[in-house]
Amino acid sequence: MSAAALPRAAAPLLGFGRLLRRYGFPVAPEQVSGFMQAVTLLGPRSMADIHEAALATLAPPPDRRDEFEAHFKSYFYGNKAALVEGEADEETRIKDDGGTSQEEIEVTRQEEGGELSSGAEQLSVRDFRRDGDGLAAFRRKLAAALPVRRSFRTVRTHARGKLDLRRSLREIVSADGDVPSPLLRRRQTVPRKLLILIDVSGSMKLHTSDYLKLAHAAVQGADRAEIFTFGTRLTRITAALRIRDRDQALARVAALVDDWDGGTRMGPTLLAFLSVPRFSAFARGAAVIILSDALERGDHAELEMAMRRLSARAFRLSLATPLAGDPRFQPATAALRAILPVLDDLVDGSSIAGLTDFILSLARPAPTAAAIWKRVS
Amino acid sequence: MPKRSAGTVAISPEAMASRLAASRYLADESLATAIFLAIRLGKPLLLEGAPGVGKTEAAKAIAEVLGRDLVRLQCYEGIDAAHALYEWNYQRQLLAIRHAGEHEVDIYDDRFLIARPLLQVLKAPEKRVLLVDEIDRSDHEFEALLLEFLSDFQISIPERGTIRATAQPIVILTSNRTRELAEALRRRCVYHWITYPDAEREAAIIMLRAGDVAEATARAVASAVRDIRAQPLAKPPGVAEAVEWANAATILEKGGSPWPEAFRRAIGVLIKDEEDLSYIAPELGRIVEEALA
Structure with missing residues (x-):
């Protein structure tokens, strides 16, 4: 269909699709034609009809619905003011860089403009310099070292399996009723997901750059890994870390995270993590590693609740704290004592070497954290 | 229950809403519009929303309004083609081979074919409505398989050839949004985000x-x-x-x-x-x- 063949009234509908694309909404040509068909079907008797048709056919993601509404208002009603209105204040801000184009990132950053300096948060941006370490070996070994689960799918095998009736029957038919040696099939095993949550607050300042390098190696090495940073906010940085070049990836992360070296709100940020269904679903059955000193200011009830929920979802919940590098370390703070019963591991997180060894040993069973630390004390 | 053709039921969003209300489902204007559009445009309807907002109920009500049977495919991690499309009844095939002895037997006959939900709907699109429930629980490979099914409405069985739908089936997909669905799937569907009712x-x-x-x-x-x-x-x-x-x-x-x-x-x-x-x-x-x- 050429543009000339379209009735003049259709031009704005076409233009709206183009506008959405410019702001990073994935809108396919067939969606735009569906949109025009839908508008025709509905009448349209009012603007509300056009609005309903746009929602149903252009399918904006629910988390960008407000942005979509603003664009709709500004395009069809000429209401430019709608575009600049910010999001409602949340307790913990969540940022997800997944699947967004460069353009879109710029747009959201503009929207945040006025809010960055507000509140008690202390924000800064940091850059990373290159230095050598033994993470390449870790990256190579990781995929094979992660704990596994039995998948529902089956693979062909020569030993230890169940009879593969479909293939065997084909063999029998093609061999004219002869029964050759039976063909077997067995349930496949797949590596579990790996979820790493990195504390980027001021008290962890010395370690965050090491942790991010480790996280980069993990994303590169494992099939399914997700990395988040938390301080006063929660930021998903997995997509940034998928960039193969480490310096480039870390530079992207440095720009993405807003709460470097600020305070910690570990409990609330972890609860925020759990309240996003997509994120908490990732924790289900995953090996979850939290890299933090767990120094929670004030009340630790929320932290305790978050850790309990996380441990109920996770296959194995581990806390790696740099404080445990000190031989005199004891889980003595109120917060640590409270979460110790739900932890599977409480390990030393002060060096990359120690951490990589620990992550590579995740598949092997170990006594729970509470048992180990009781024995020591 | 009288069977009604899709066109006579979906006259306008308001008519759709009142039909649904007669089937004891109260849809808001926006959902009624989405259902109306899905039926008239002949596209699958993708319903997303928190658990318990009535996604599956909506599908049941649509099937009732159309006077069709609801075929439900419940998704889970690891669901595969044998559970969604078709499977051969191997035991019966083996028995038939034994029983036939010297005679010729077609072991890829209809009686050995177990139709799973997608094939069931394909065989009688004007009698059935397909509900693919909780698609977010299945893995990506299955989503790709479904995508293929939803665009062509055909299934290839190597032993039998390709089976095509005689009419466009009505398909409803639901998701709890525990993970992001593929863009291609969202694109192909009429989309509606169900919220809690006021x-x-x-x-x-x-x-x-x-x-x-x-x-x-x-x-x-x-x-x-x-x-x-x-x-x-x-x-x-x-x-x-x-x-x-x-x-x-x-x-x-x-x-x-x-x-x-x-x-x-x-x-x-x-x-x-x-x-x-x-x-x-x-x-x-x-x-x-x-x-x-």
């Missing part, structure tokens, strides 16, 4: 679905449930739980508990998580008092 509509739903609940009770429940959903709970109560709560409280009240007490004692059918219960307990009295006022 208090007034929820009261109407409770009146319609519960046994015999007084209107004042239904209103109080709807208002209280809205306040409870505003709390940060691990599992906010769905519409079905609200209906249950109204029912349970009515029964307790008839058994002799006074009103605010009956609500409090029936809370177990509304909130089914120990942590949430202890979280909401101190607030509950106030919420119920306010709702009853």
Whole structure:
């Protein structure tokens, strides 16, 4: 269909699709034609009809619905003011860089403009310099070292399996009723997901750059890994870390995270993590590693609740704290004592070497954290 | 139940809404429009929303309105083609080979083919509605398979050739959004994000679905449930739980508990998580008092 063949009234509908694309909404040509068909079907008797048709056919993601509404208002009603209105204040801000184009990132950053300096948060941006370490070996070994689960799918095998009736029957038919040696099939095993949550607050300042390098190696090495940073906010940085070049990836992360070296709100940020269904679903059955000193200011009830929920979802919940590098370390703070019963591991997180060894040993069973630390004390 | 062709049912969104209401499903304007568009444009309908907002119920109501059977494919991690498309009945095939002896036997005959939901719908598209439930639970490979099915409405069986649908089947997909669906899937569908109904509509739903609940009770429940959903709970109560709560409280009240007490004692059918219960307990009295006022 050429543009000339379209009735003049259709031009704005076409233009709206183009506008959405410019702001990073994935809108396919067939969606735009569906949109025009839908508008025709509905009448349209009012603007509300056009609005309903746009929602149903252009399918904006629910988390960008407000942005979509603003664009709709500004395009069809000429209401430019709608575009600049910010999001409602949340307790913990969540940022997800997944699947967004460069353009879109710029747009959201503009929207945040006025809010960055507000509140008690202390924000800064940091850059990373290159230095050598033994993470390449870790990256190579990781995929094979992660704990596994039995998948529902089956693979062909020569030993230890169940009879593969479909293939065997084909063999029998093609061999004219002869029964050759039976063909077997067995349930496949797949590596579990790996979820790493990195504390980027001021008290962890010395370690965050090491942790991010480790996280980069993990994303590169494992099939399914997700990395988040938390301080006063929660930021998903997995997509940034998928960039193969480490310096480039870390530079992207440095720009993405807003709460470097600020305070910690570990409990609330972890609860925020759990309240996003997509994120908490990732924790289900995953090996979850939290890299933090767990120094929670004030009340630790929320932290305790978050850790309990996380441990109920996770296959194995581990806390790696740099404080445990000190031989005199004891889980003595109120917060640590409270979460110790739900932890599977409480390990030393002060060096990359120690951490990589620990992550590579995740598949092997170990006594729970509470048992180990009781024995020591 | 009379069978109706899709075109005669979907005349306008309003007609759709009133038909759905006759099937005891109260859709808001936006959902009715999406259903209307999906049927008229011949596209699958993708419903997303929190658990318990009535996605599966919507599919059941659509099937009832159209006078068709609902074929439900429940997705789970690891679902594969043999559970979604078709499978051969190997045991019967083996028996048939033995039984036939010297005679020729076609072991790829219809009687050895077990049709799974997608094939069932393909065989009789004008009699059935396909519901692919909780697609977000399946893995990406299955999503790709479904994508292929939804664009061509055909299934290839190596031993039999390709089976095509004679008419465009009506397909409804639901997702709890525990993970992001592929863009291609969203693109191919008419999309609707279902939210919790507003208090007034929820009261109407409770009146319609519960046994015999007084209107004042239904209103109080709807208002209280809205306040409870505003709390940060691990599992906010769905519409079905609200209906249950109204029912349970009515029964307790008839058994002799006074009103605010009956609500409090029936809370177990509304909130089914120990942590949430202890979280909401101190607030509950106030919420119920306010709702009853």
